[in-house]
Amino acid sequence: MNKPIIAPSILAADFANLQRDIDLINRSDAGWIHVDIMDGVFVPNISFGLPIVDAVRRLAQKPLDVHLMIVQPERYLEAFARAGAATITVHYEACTHLHRTLTQIRELGCRAGVALNPHTPVPLLEDVLEQIDQVLLMSVNPGFGGQTFIEHTYRKIARLKHLLTTHRLPALIEVDGGVGPDNAGRLLDAGADVLVAGTSVFKADDPMAAIRELGEYPKP
Ligand code: DX5
Ligand code: ZN
DSSP states (O other): OOOOEEEEBGGGSOGGGHHHHHHHHHHSSOSOEEEEEEBSSSSSOBOOOHHHHHHHHHHOSSOEEEEEESSSGGGGHHHHHHTTEEEEEEEGGGOSSHHHHHHHHHHTTOEEEEEEOTTSOGGGGGGGGGGOSEEEEESSOTTOSSOOOOTTHHHHHHHHHHHHHHTTOOOEEEEESSOSTTTHHHHHHHTOOEEEESHHHHTSSSHHHHHHHHHTOSOO
């Protein structure tokens, strides 16, 4: 089993000290920086927009993993690519023409991701799996940090892993929401490749250590 990619979510960072928190991620074992965009329509919360992503990009030394929790994401793909996204993840539930949207993301030079809400079944992705570089399984209902992990996610990871293996596809499996030291080992055992962690990193006494510890799973 490979070591996981840890993607701290800056939604849980201190926005009054964003430079300090990005610096911390730069110096840590994190692989990516997870950037949550919420529009107040697709999800019942508003986070931040393009100028902040652009500012984060100028400070960040790690790839930006941009998670769009917005309706009609196709309208903003070019802008987020220009603002510095390495990966752009759109929600299955927000895309009428998902195949076209994923093709556009790759044409912009970004990795293409699809996120599934907790209620959305994995097999719905079967006909677009070749267009996908990563699948983000939401393990909470999107919109807020600090929520309780939904246990059913383990079964979705296993199901997705099976689907990818059967079709011999290299897409990564990312898990987002309520992830921390209590469930990281089991998530990786089930087949996860990327762990997004907001609260368990930034609300920890020592965020650097929290990132390092998540990256040390699976433990022997
Ligand atoms: C939730 C976001 C998550 C959030 C995770 O809608 O997509 O990325 O930041 O936060 P925690 O790790 O606190 O659940
Ligand atoms: Zn997210």
